[in-house]
Amino acid sequence: MSSADFTALPVVDISALREESGPERAAAVAELGRAARDTGFLYVSGHGVDPALFERLLRATRDFFARPVEEKMRCWIGNSSNHRGYVPEGEEVFAGGTPDRKEAFDLSLELPDRDNPLTGPNQWPATAGFREAVTAWYDAVFALGRTLFGGFAEALGLERDAFTPYLTRPTSQLRLIHYPYDPTAEDRPGIGAHTDYECFTLLRPTAPGLEVMNGSGQWIDAPPLGDCFVVNTGDLLELWTNGEFAATSHRVRKVAEERYSFPLFCTVDYDTRIAPLPAFTGPGRPARAGVVAGEHLYAQTVQTFGYLRERLAAGEIALPDGALALSSFGQEARHTPVVPSP
Numbered sequence: 001m002s003s004a005d006f007t008a009l010p011v012v013d014i015s016a017l018r019e020e021s022g023p024e025r026a027a028a029v030a031e032l033g034r035a036a037r038d039t040g041f042l043y044v045s046g047h048g049v050d051p052a053l054f055e056r057l058l059r060a061t062r063d064f065f066a067r068p069v070e071e072k073m074r075c076w077i078g079n080s081s082n083h084r085g086y087v088p089e090g091e092e093v094f095a096g097g098t099p100d101r102k103e104a105f106d107l108s109l110e111l112p113d114r115d116n117p118l119t120g121p122n123q124w125p126a127t128a129g130f131r132e133a134v135t136a137w138y139d140a141v142f143a144l145g146r147t148l149f150g151g152f153a154e155a156l157g158l159e160r161d162a163f164t165p166y167l168t169r170p171t172s173q174l175r176l177i178h179y180p181y182d183p184t185a186e187d188r189p190g191i192g193a194h195t196d197y198e199c200f201t202l203l204r205p206t207a208p209g210l211e212v213m214n215g216s217g218q219w220i221d222a223p224p225l226g227d228c229f230v231v232n233t234g235d236l237l238e239l240w241t242n243g244e245f246a247a248t249s250h251r252v253r254k255v256a257e258e259r260y261s262f263p264l265f266c267t268v269d270y271d272t273r274i275a276p277l278p279a280f281t282g283p284g285r286p287a288r289a290g291v292v293a294g295e296h297l298y299a300q301t302v303q304t305f306g307y308l309r310e311r312l313a314a315g316e317i318a319l320p321d322g323a324l325a326l327s328s329f330g331q332e333a334r335h336t337p338v339v340p341s342p
Contacts, residue, residue, distance in 0.1 A: 015046030033155025040248030043228040060133035065178040075123040078307035085123035105176040145266035166268035179259040195247035196234035198267035203230040207259040213249040235329040242276035247329040270294025299323035
């Protein structure tokens with residue numbers, strides 16, 4: 001099956017990645033690499049994350065989003081200086097130009113200091129138990145992400161710890177996303193088509209709606225599958241591997257039922273320079289221009305969020321030099337025009 005013709009996502013059991021060595025680990029690494037090359041999207045089972053943590057997270061998230069909008073706006077993301085907090089419906093607009101039909105809460109690694117536009121402390125609502133449930137989930141899935149960094153490294157023929165030096169203060173963001181129930185919803189975007197800006201994403205959704213673009217430009221359903229995580233590779237792994245692992249365009253549609261979605265966008269430290277590794281360049285395979293990981297994430301975020309676009313227009317903030325336009329990676333970049341950056 002090639003990236004041009006896949007019609008379903010592969011399932012990879014990664015339980016053997018917790019072993020130090022052996023044929024089972026080697027087989028899991030090979031399957032992980034094959035899925036990353038063929039589809040860029042897959043389900044992973046055998047992840048070891050306690051299901052009780054997800055149930056606790058879901059209860060806390062439902063409780064928060066059920067509260068009056070005035071209460072939620074007390075921790076509006078625009079009140080923060082490092083892009084953390086509540087995101088009301090319509091705040092985000094992706095490259096297609098349609099405001100997203102969702103609300104969200106964004107957070108990341110809790111750090112006492114802020115040394116770039118994306119690090120520092122989180123905003124937390126006063127909702128009882130919310131911070132504890134969300135933090136427990138973040139820690140467990142973040143640890144799973146570190147395991148997958150090792151698996152992806154080996155699948156690329158690198159040392160298992162090849163990415164470890166870049167994971168000291170990563171700007172890996174967790175999003176709690178709520179797509180409200182709408183009995184009149186038509187088949188329209190709930191989140192616009194895009195690639196993820198980081199290395200890879202670990203996602204747990206509660207209902208169908210996710211669609212993935214294959215290499216032919218067709219949209220393929222990717223519904224929830226039991227206790228599995230959905231994993232997809234993002235912009236930075238596409239760039240690091242010079243296209244060996246491609247970022248895969250995806251969107252959410254058919255949001256007629258209430259849906260919650262919990263993506264953790266696994267990435268590296270803000271100042272990590274990402275450029276194609278020598279193993280993936282050569283005659284007939286020129287290296288793409290590199291980016292700074294955090295600057296790429298920040299530039300894409302600024303172009304997506306309304307409050308940041310307003311600050312950009314007012315001259316309060318600026319895009320990093322050489323910032324790429326939205327949808328510069330993935331299949332959609334090869335099938336639709338790219339929207340220029342402001």
